[in-house]
Amino acid sequence: MYRLDPTSYNGGVLYLLLFVTAVLAAQEPSRPSFAEFLAGIKTEALSRGIRPDIVDQALSGIEEPSTLVIERDRSQAEIVQTLEKYLSQRVTAAQITTAREMLVKHHDLLEEISATYDVPPSLLVSLWGFESNFGRFSGVRPTVAALATLAWDPRRSTLFRRELLSALDILNRGDIDLADMKGSWAGAMGQVQFIPSSYLKYAEDYDGDGRRDIWNSTPDVFASMANYMHGAGWKNGESWGREVSLDADARKKIANDIPRRAGSCQALRDMTAMLPVARWRELGVRTLAGDELPEMADAGLVTGESRAFLVHRNYDALLDYNCAHSYAIGVALLADSMTSSEEPKKIAKANANAKKPAVRKAKRRAATSRAGKSDSTRRSQANPRPQRAPEKQTADTRKS
Numbered sequence: 001m002y003r004l005d006p007t008s009y010n011g012g013v014l015y016l017l018l019f020v021t022a023v024l025a026a027q028e029p030s031r032p033s034f035a036e037f038l039a040g041i042k043t044e045a046l047s048r049g050i051r052p053d054i055v056d057q058a059l060s061g062i063e064e065p066s067t068l069v070i071e072r073d074r075s076q077a078e079i080v081q082t083l084e085k086y087l088s089q090r091v092t093a094a095q096i097t098t099a100r101e102m103l104v105k106h107h108d109l110l111e112e113i114s115a116t117y118d119v120p121p122s123l124l125v126s127l128w129g130f131e132s133n134f135g136r137f138s139g140v141r142p143t144v145a146a147l148a149t150l151a152w153d154p155r156r157s158t159l160f161r162r163e164l165l166s167a168l169d170i171l172n173r174g175d176i177d178l179a180d181m182k183g184s185w186a187g188a189m190g191q192v193q194f195i196p197s198s199y200l201k202y203a204e205d206y207d208g209d210g211r212r213d214i215w216n217s218t219p220d221v222f223a224s225m226a227n228y229m230h231g232a233g234w235k236n237g238e239s240w241g242r243e244v245s246l247d248a249d250a251r252k253k254i255a256n257d258i259p260r261r262a263g264s265c266q267a268l269r270d271m272t273a274m275l276p277v278a279r280w281r282e283l284g285v286r287t288l289a290g291d292e293l294p295e296m297a298d299a300g301l302v303t304g305e306s307r308a309f310l311v312h313r314n315y316d317a318l319l320d321y322n323c324a325h326s327y328a329i330g331v332a333l334l335a336d337s338m339t340s341s342e343e344p345k346k347i348a349k350a351n352a353n354a355k356k357p358a359v360r361k362a363k364r365r366a367a368t369s370r371a372g373k374s375d376s377t378r379r380s381q382a383n384p385r386p387q388r389a390p391e392k393q394t395a396d397t398r399k400s
């Protein structure tokens with residue numbers, strides 16, 4: 001029989017490994033098996049008044065945590081893409097063209113919902129485009145199984161346990177059948193990609209059939225997004241913000257001197273505090289064309305590698321829908337592009353030219369302006385067209 005010999009090299013290493021393993025085991029809280037975990041969920045769901053047949057049906061088909069869901073969850077944090085790259089891929093001429101077509105196609109419905117919830121049609125179509133490619137893809141992963149996996153996995157178990165129970169609550173209310181409750185690997189559901197708690201809070205039955213159907217009903221989809229944005233504080237008629245220019249010195253000074261915002265959402269900590277426009281002028285921030293900033297509400301500065309944006313309170317509603325600057329800026333720019341008279345190709349080109357330093361771009365644009373050409377991005381942001389009847393915007397989490 002093999003005996004550990006602490007005096008030998010191999011034995012010492014083995015002892016060390018055993019010691020480390022024992023310490024790690026002592027530090028890791030005891031975790032239930034997946035089956036034990038599901039039994040606990042079942043007990044809690046029943047105690048909340050969810051019907052036994054609903055709970056059994058939803059949980060009985062899940063035997064193992066999904067390896068794919070865990071892999072996706074772990075790798076997501078490593079995906080790093082610059083703001084500029086993201087915008088060049090998401091605010092394209094094709095996307096702008098489709099968004100404009102959707103705005104026309106659903107004109108009457110969008111105007112009606114816009115009047116009801118005080119959120120502009122262009123914003124709803126843009127969110128729809130980013131979340132599900134205008135309803136074409138809203139995810140095929142069964143929501144309950146994905147959430148059960150994420151709630152069992154220790155990384156963010158508290159958050160996802162709450163979402164799993166909310167998903168069971170939705171099934172209990174009869175809004176959607178289990179087989180149709182699908183979405184992303186992270187539990188975001190339907191054409192609006194709400195996580196279940198956001199669904200419970202904001203989903204709407206606008207077509208009046210008794211179900212809040214964010215998977216199949218276009219009226220319910222638009223109204224649910226509008227209700228979310230309104231609830232997140234979007235103020236119709238107010239600007240979300242605008243692209244600006246600043247040189248390297250201004251960029252450095254702002255990074256050193258201006259405090260960041262606080263908040264649970266990482267993107268809030270990745271932007272400056274809200275300051276009066278006079279302060280931004282002093283700091284050297286200018287319009288995209290290189291002119292002095294016009295009067296505007298207090299704003300925070302969001303910077304990518306080369307591009308920069310001054311954003312107002314409405315922008316917080318976009319971050320609320322999905323806490324990521326790339327997403328929020330992308331949705332805002334696509335929405336603006338729908339109410340601009342510029343050709344989609346021309347607007348998209350500004351997003352494709354992402355890598356050029358802002359200061360050089362500003363000079364070039366200033367030169368073009370002097371030559372009598374217009375700056376579509378700037379104009380569309382400064383004068384949003386009144387095509388939003390009653391105007392009135394984003395979140396993560398809906399998402400987490």
Ligand SMILES: [Ca+2]
Pocket residue numbers: 204205206207208209210211212213217220
């Ligand atoms: Ca409905």
